[in-house]
Amino acid sequence: MPVKTDYQKIPLVFNVYKPVGPSSFSIVHHFKKNLGYDFGKIGHFGTLDPFAEGVLLIGVQGAQRLNDYIHELLPKTYRAVGIFGGKTDTGDLTALVNVEKHIAVEFQKMAKEELEEKLAKHFLGEYWQAPHSVSATKFEGKRLYEHALAGRLIQKEKVKREILDFKIARYEYPEMEFEITVSSGTYVRSFFEEVAELLGGYGALQILERTAIGENTSANGIRQKDWPIKGEMFDLEKWGRPLDQVLRLNKVRLTSEQTSKYLQGQRLKLDLIELVYDSQQELISSQNILWVYNQDSHLLGLARPLNEELAAIFNLQLAISLFL
Missing domain, CATH: 3.30.2350.10 (Pseudouridine synthase)
Structure with missing residues (x-):
């Protein structure tokens, strides 16, 4: 029986529909004050001016650290x-x-x-x-x-x-x-x-x-009526998207030994690593950056092929604390 994902323990991105008027910072502040659980740091992936509306991506639990990659790879x-x-x-x-x-x-x-x-x-x-x-x-x-x-x-x-x-x-x-x-x-x-x-x-x-x-559209954005309210349940599974659904990349899956080396920043031989291609290849954001998972399919971070080796370029702190 598959283990149910605990959405309070994985990096998440909220696709929030920002209305005209409030600043992007004020909306991030609203989520910070009202989410109602210990989600670590919070941040957004690209501001919108007060007069503008639409998609505002907000990351928690380590997701916000992907800011530079979201900017670089997603139009x-x-x-x-x-x-x-x-x-x-x-x-x-x-x-x-x-x-x-x-x-x-x-x-x-x-x-x-x-x-x-x-x-x-x-x-x-x-x-x-x-x-x-x-x-x-x-x-x-x-x-x-x-x-x-x-x-x-x-x-x-x-x-x-x-x-x-x-x-x-x-x-x-x-x-x-x-x-x-x-x-x-x-x-x-x-x-x-x-x-x-x-x-x-x-x-x-x-x-x-x-x-x-990218694939995160205003049609699927969280409207203001559904924003979190302090003291009320906010459905993380409904509204939160895991990182690898926000930024679509090909994947590598590591053995236990390889996972330990990856999290320590060591390079791995590419020919010894299992590569998993995304089924929707036309949506891949980059062929030169890969999501990295352990053998239990837990997301560890990002890596880049380099001279027939796999080099770590981004380790999620959550992954390090859970699996190292």
Whole structure:
């Protein structure tokens, strides 16, 4: 008879649907105060500005330590509505329009399909972008929006990002509703400002929803009515997702002796290790990083093939305490 998983003892990720208004930090704080059991540290995998809504992933029991890997390996998809004709300090319409300039008339009248083709041709693929001056990117230990609130607008250097997919869902000038899938760190507000500039004018976002981080979609997000309440039972099995379901990778399964060596940071010979391929290969986030399990299928961490050996790159503290 299989042993029932104790969800209070494994790293979990909650796919929370953040509404418009509260900060990402306040939602993490709510979960921290109301989950009602000893879950260790807590953290999120990519902030959303207060004006934005959608997928906010929150990790507990060691899951939050995977932050860098989630950012690196899982693309993010957004639905946005932008309004052409005006520029704001924030790149969205929570601030007043301070400069007006409509895009060229030819683009105002252009058919949705034609405009989509033009923008996709220009933006798809490698994309260099500077973080918006009121974004959550840090500079000298503070968020850029914190500098902006203090009257100091910071212009950071452009960094390489990637636009993976772009579709215009609706175009009725001056409104453009679009869906975009991007590499981590891409700012959709800045993207829409660049779209408007390419078309000869200004623009700002009216709506921004993060609809997916990898396979974690807004449709499956935990709505506010289902968030934990102190003193009431919160169904971890229903709402919590194990790490290997959030980040889909191929797997290796280790013997007892190999497990001990892995947790001590020793390299293992690849030809002596059992490799388990995921059944949904098209969803694999990386072929160069592997989930590592012991012979009882307990998740131990991550490893990378390196010169015919398996090198540990991430050990879950929970795994070390339970199985070393």
